[in-house]
Amino acid sequence: MHPSPVRPALAAVFVVLGFMFATAFNTSNRALDARASRSSDLAGVVRDMEREREDLKSRLASLRASVSDARRKAAQEAGVRETFGRDLDEARAAAGLTLVIGPGVRVVLDDAGTVPEGAEPGDCVxxxxxxAAVVNALAAAGAEAVSVNGERVTATTPIRCAGTTIMVNSTRIGAPYEVLAIGEPDALEAALREDRVSGPLFGDFRAVYGLRTTIAHGGSIEVPAYAGSVAPAYARAAGGGS
Incomplete structure (x- = not known):
């Protein structure tokens, strides 16, 4: 009996099919492995991104806290600077180191035009x-700033005679003498007229010796700043350096 020619052909077909199946199976496995690998890689990337996001959130919260703290400190420092600046301005004004403007009086003291009969020449100037009497009366009445012929009067201002002229802050001045003072005008004028020493300048001395003196109120009296040196030669703050 002769072998059937179909069997070898079928065997060959089965071999080819088996090879194709094995190849397809291996390809499928490799594809699955690749997808699994990619999925694993993506999961790792996602985890890394989540960790980075959490880190960024933490850093952002820290930065916000730092900014808030910086703003708080800046506000405190600004408040200190504002307070210090205001106190310094007030101290400079009180010391006579700044030009100031306000209501007050303008006082003019001038020599007599002629010497009245029976009067001494020295009484008529x-x-x-x-x-000094006018300045002291104004200060006692609460004047906040005083100047004489443009010279600001401070705590150490000397007013003294130098021959035929008068020295204020080591500056020679001459008649007429203009005294500007900032304060309550009525109170300042009342003090000048009622003071035991300055009062006669606007009363008896004016009538008897011909002194030309006036007091005028002003709503915007301008008193200049002290222009001299304020550095003490001997005094220093207690407990301070040399």
């Missing part, structure tokens, strides 16, 4: 003591 304005003396340093007269100017």
């Amino acid at each position: 304005v003396h340093d003591s007269d100017i």
